[in-house]
Amino acid sequence: MSKLIAQAPVLASRLVAEARPRFQVFMKYAKVELTPPSVSDIPEIRSGIGRLINGAKTGRWREVTVREAWLNTLVTVEVLCWFYVGECIGKRHIVGYDV
Amino acid sequence: MSSLPAPVRVSPLIKFGRWSLLSVGILYGAFHQNRLSKKEAAIREVELKQKAIRDEKLAAEKKAAAEKEIAELEKLAK
Numbered sequence: 001m002s003k004l005i006a007q008a009p010v011l012a013s014r015l016v017a018e019a020r021p022r023f024q025v026f027m028k029y030a031k032v033e034l035t036p037p038s039v040s041d042i043p044e045i046r047s048g049i050g051r052l053i054n055g056a057k058t059g060r061w062r063e064v065t066v067r068e069a070w071l072n073t074l075v076t077v078e079v080l081c082w083f084y085v086g087e088c089i090g091k092r093h094i095v096g097y098d099v
Numbered sequence: 100m101s102s103l104p105a106p107v108r109v110s111p112l113i114k115f116g117r118w119s120l121l122s123v124g125i126l127y128g129a130f131h132q133n134r135l136s137k138k139e140a141a142i143r144e145v146e147l148k149q150k151a152i153r154d155e156k157l158a159a160e161k162k163a164a165a166e167k168e169i170a171e172l173e174k175l176a177k
Contacts, residue, residue, distance in 0.1 A: 048112035086124020
């Protein structure tokens with residue numbers, strides 16, 4: 001046990017050295033995919049919402065392939081699930097409220 | 100490592116939806132937790148008061164039962 005504690009700083013530095021390139025790979029993807037939308041994206045967002053509403057109005061959703069519809073469903077469900085993740089963070093408890 | 104695909108450019112609408120739902124969820128969670136914990140505190144207080152009254156009643160009933168038992172045992176022993 002004392003050997004383990006003596007080796008702890010060595011292990012920690014090795015862990016950091018191992019994790020750094022992986023963390024850099026993660027950051028490379030995160031900078032493109034995970035950043036919150038910026039102010040310059042607002043026109044794109046509005047046009048996207050407009051396209052969605054137009055598509056719903058003109059009935060174009062009936063002519064979309066099943067594969068496309070399935071992918072859209074998955075993306076929608078994923079976006080909706082972020083609400084529940086936020087709720088767990090807000091109530092500071094994973095399952096249920098801690099009263 | 101060089102075989103990893105290029106990062107995907109996620110549509111801003113999806114990013115906006117994700118981040119806005121996340122923040123709305125955090126706010127809703129905090130707000131609902133606050134509301135529920137206040138209600139629970141009120142209920143706990145009421146129950147605490149009831150507990151005092153209930154404990155008294157239980158103690159009185161136990162005493163009455165114990166005295167009855169003693170009386171019956173005395174009758175038997177006579």
